Amino acid sequence: MSVALAEGNLLDVVDYRGGFRGPDGEVTEVLAGVSFGLRRSTLTAVVGETGSGKSLTALSVLGVQPRGFVRTGGRMLFDGEDLFAGGPRSFERVRGNRISLVFQDARAALNPVFTVGHQLIDVCRAHRRLGRKEAEQVVLDMLERVRIPDPLRRMRQYPHEFSGGMAQRVMLAMALVSEPELLVLDEPTTGLDVTIQADIMDLLVELISSSGLTACLITHDLGVVAQTCQDVVVMRSGTVREIATCEELFTAPRDEYTRDLLAASRLVEAR
Amino acid sequence: MxxxxxxxxxxxxxxxxxxxxxxxxxxxxxxxxxxxxxxxxxxxxxxxxxxxxxxxxxxxxxxxxxxxxxxxxxxxxxxRGDLGTSFSTGQPVRDDLLSRLPATLELATYSLIIGTLVGVVVGIVGAVRRGGILDHTGRFVTVAGLALPQFFVGLMLLWIFFVVLGIAPGPVGRLPVGLVDPPQTTGFVVIDALLSGQWAVAGAALQQLALPLITLAFAIFAPIARTVRTAMLEALDADYVRTATAMGLPQRTIHYRYALKNVLLPVLTMLAGVIGFAFSGAVLVEGVFAWPGIGQYALDAIQQSDFAAIQGFVLYAAVLYVVVYLLLDLLYARVDPRVRL
Structure with a gap:
C-alpha cells in the first residue's frame, strides 16, 4: 500500500520496519513497513487489535521502544526532518519538547518516590527557561486546565495517592506543560472505568482543539474514534490496512479487515 | 494530629x-x-x-x-545491667565488652564507609554501562567478594603483603608491639593519636588497620554492589524511567535522581544487615588479624565455653540488629512515601 507524502503533514511515518532480536540473533519482524501521515491540527486515530504494532509505532516516534526492538528500515519525518537520521540526538531534541507522549496506565508511568508536583516541575523546567516559582505557577495552571480539583494540595501528593483517572490527568498535564506540537496518546483510557474514560476523552478533545495541537490517538476502541477523530489508520500484523477519514471509514470501509473490526465493535448495527 | x-x-x-x-x-x-x-x-x-x-x-x-x-x-x-562474670577473664562481661567495643567500632566504621561507597559506585556504573568492560570487571570482583570466605581473603592478604612482600605489618592487633595507646578520647586509635599529635602512632595504627579494613570492606562491598546493580537495572527498565525519557528529562536527572532514589530502598535493607554484621565484630576477620574487638572476644569465649561471655555477646548482637532494623523501618518510611508505619 502506498501513501502519498502529503505536503504539510506534521509527521510522516514512511515504510517503518522493525522487530525483536531473538536469542539466535535473528530479527522477528513485527512492523512490516508502516506508512501513514498526521495532518496538522487534526486528531488521527491508529486502531488495531493487540499485537498489530500500533503502540510500538507510537513509542518509536520518541525512540522509547522496549529493549530488544531493532529498527530495520524506514523513516520518520517530523516537520520534514528524519528523526532517525541524526541518531539518538535528534530524538533528544524533540522529546517532551516538540513531541509529547501520554502513556497508558499513568500510575505506573509516574515515579513512585517523587511528588507529582516535583515531576511536573522537572519536566517543565527541562524545556522552558523558568525559575522554580514560575514553573510552579505554570504547573498549577496546567493542573487546573486538566481539571484536577484542589491542584495546590494535589501537587504535594505522590502518584499512589491518585486514582487512575486523576493520574491520567497528571500525565496529560505533564505532556502538555512543555507546549508540544505533537501529542501521541498511547491508549490513554485503557484500564479506566467507562465513565472516567468518557471524561478523559472529552477533556482530551477539548484541549487538543482549543490549542490547535496535532494528535495521534492509539486505541482499539472504535466507539471513541467515531466520536472524536478526523482521520483513522487501521493497522494489523505490523502493516497499515486502511487510511481514511473518520466519516469514510464508518460509512464505506474499503478493507475487509476494517469491516470485520466494525462488525466486531457493533458500531455498524447502530447505523 | x-x-x-x-x-x-x-x-x-x-x-x-x-x-x-x-x-x-x-x-x-x-x-x-x-x-x-x-x-x-x-x-x-x-x-x-x-x-x-x-x-x-x-x-x-x-x-x-x-x-x-x-x-x-x-x-x-x-x-540491672549485669551480664554475669566471664570465667576466662575474671571480669564482668559488660566491662569486657565495653573495653573491646572501640576496636570493633573503629574497624567497622571505616570498613562500612569504604565498602558501601565503593559498592554503590560499582553497582551503579555496572548497571548504567550494562555489558561493558567496567560492568564485567565489577561483576567479577563482586562474585569473588561474595564467594570467598573472609578468613580466606584475610589470610591471602596477610600472605601476600606481610609474608611475601613484607610491606604490611603482622596481625598483632591495633598497634605494633612497643607502642603505647594514645590518650583515649574517641576510642578510635588513629583519631586519638592525631588529636594528641602523635603522628608516628597514627601512621602505625593505620598500617595495622589496612589489611583487616580491606578484608572487611571487601565483604561489605560485594553484597552492596550486587544489590545496587540489580536494583538499578530494574529501575532503568521501569515505566517511570521510560516516561522521564519520553518527557525529555536530561539523562543525568533520570539516572541519578529518578532511578537512584528508587534504588535506595533495597540498598537500605541490605545495608542494615551489613551494619549488624560489621558492628557485631565480624568474628572471622577479627579472628584472623587478632583484632582485639568484640568478635575476637566472642571467638575466645566459644573456644573456652565461657557461657556468660557467649550470652553477653549474643545479647549485644541481638540488641544491635534490633536497633538497626528499627532505624531502617523509620528511614524507609521517609524514603518511600508508599510505606506507612
Whole structure:
C-alpha cells in the first residue's frame, strides 16, 4: 500500500520496519513497513487489535521502544526532518519538547518516590527557561486546565495517592506543560472505568482543539474514534490496512479487515 | 494530629516487638547453654576433684537451683545491667565488652564507609554501562567478594603483603608491639593519636588497620554492589524511567535522581544487615588479624565455653540488629512515601 507524502503533514511515518532480536540473533519482524501521515491540527486515530504494532509505532516516534526492538528500515519525518537520521540526538531534541507522549496506565508511568508536583516541575523546567516559582505557577495552571480539583494540595501528593483517572490527568498535564506540537496518546483510557474514560476523552478533545495541537490517538476502541477523530489508520500484523477519514471509514470501509473490526465493535448495527 | 498519634503509636508497637525479639534471643541462648552443657563445673574443677568441691562450685555458680529459678535470676541480673562474670577473664562481661567495643567500632566504621561507597559506585556504573568492560570487571570482583570466605581473603592478604612482600605489618592487633595507646578520647586509635599529635602512632595504627579494613570492606562491598546493580537495572527498565525519557528529562536527572532514589530502598535493607554484621565484630576477620574487638572476644569465649561471655555477646548482637532494623523501618518510611508505619 502506498501513501502519498502529503505536503504539510506534521509527521510522516514512511515504510517503518522493525522487530525483536531473538536469542539466535535473528530479527522477528513485527512492523512490516508502516506508512501513514498526521495532518496538522487534526486528531488521527491508529486502531488495531493487540499485537498489530500500533503502540510500538507510537513509542518509536520518541525512540522509547522496549529493549530488544531493532529498527530495520524506514523513516520518520517530523516537520520534514528524519528523526532517525541524526541518531539518538535528534530524538533528544524533540522529546517532551516538540513531541509529547501520554502513556497508558499513568500510575505506573509516574515515579513512585517523587511528588507529582516535583515531576511536573522537572519536566517543565527541562524545556522552558523558568525559575522554580514560575514553573510552579505554570504547573498549577496546567493542573487546573486538566481539571484536577484542589491542584495546590494535589501537587504535594505522590502518584499512589491518585486514582487512575486523576493520574491520567497528571500525565496529560505533564505532556502538555512543555507546549508540544505533537501529542501521541498511547491508549490513554485503557484500564479506566467507562465513565472516567468518557471524561478523559472529552477533556482530551477539548484541549487538543482549543490549542490547535496535532494528535495521534492509539486505541482499539472504535466507539471513541467515531466520536472524536478526523482521520483513522487501521493497522494489523505490523502493516497499515486502511487510511481514511473518520466519516469514510464508518460509512464505506474499503478493507475487509476494517469491516470485520466494525462488525466486531457493533458500531455498524447502530447505523 | 490523628496521623501523628497513629505514627507514634505504631513506633511504640515496633519498640514492644523489638523487646520481645530480644527477650526471645536471651531465653533461647540461656536454655541452649544449659542443653549444650548441663554441668559446666567440669570446665572449672579438675576431673579428680571430690564431690564436696564440685557441690561448692555448683552452689557458687547457682547451678544447684532449679533451671527456671536460674532463668529468673539471670533475667533479674540483665535488667540491672549485669551480664554475669566471664570465667576466662575474671571480669564482668559488660566491662569486657565495653573495653573491646572501640576496636570493633573503629574497624567497622571505616570498613562500612569504604565498602558501601565503593559498592554503590560499582553497582551503579555496572548497571548504567550494562555489558561493558567496567560492568564485567565489577561483576567479577563482586562474585569473588561474595564467594570467598573472609578468613580466606584475610589470610591471602596477610600472605601476600606481610609474608611475601613484607610491606604490611603482622596481625598483632591495633598497634605494633612497643607502642603505647594514645590518650583515649574517641576510642578510635588513629583519631586519638592525631588529636594528641602523635603522628608516628597514627601512621602505625593505620598500617595495622589496612589489611583487616580491606578484608572487611571487601565483604561489605560485594553484597552492596550486587544489590545496587540489580536494583538499578530494574529501575532503568521501569515505566517511570521510560516516561522521564519520553518527557525529555536530561539523562543525568533520570539516572541519578529518578532511578537512584528508587534504588535506595533495597540498598537500605541490605545495608542494615551489613551494619549488624560489621558492628557485631565480624568474628572471622577479627579472628584472623587478632583484632582485639568484640568478635575476637566472642571467638575466645566459644573456644573456652565461657557461657556468660557467649550470652553477653549474643545479647549485644541481638540488641544491635534490633536497633538497626528499627532505624531502617523509620528511614524507609521517609524514603518511600508508599510505606506507612
Amino acid at each position: 490523628s496521623a501523628l498519634f497513629g505514627r507514634s503509636r505504631s513506633v511504640l508497637s515496633r519498640l514492644v516487638g523489638a523487646l520481645v525479639v530480644v527477650l526471645g534471643v536471651v531465653t533461647l541462648t540461656f536454655f541452649l547453654a544449659r542443653v549444650v552443657s548441663p554441668d559446666p563445673t567440669n570446665l572449672y574443677v579438675s576431673p579428680q576433684a571430690d564431690q564436696a568441691t564440685r557441690d561448692q562450685v555448683r552452689a557458687m555458680m547457682g547451678l544447684d537451683k532449679p533451671v527456671l529459678e536460674q532463668y529468673v535470676t539471670y533475667l533479674g541480673q540483665l535488667v
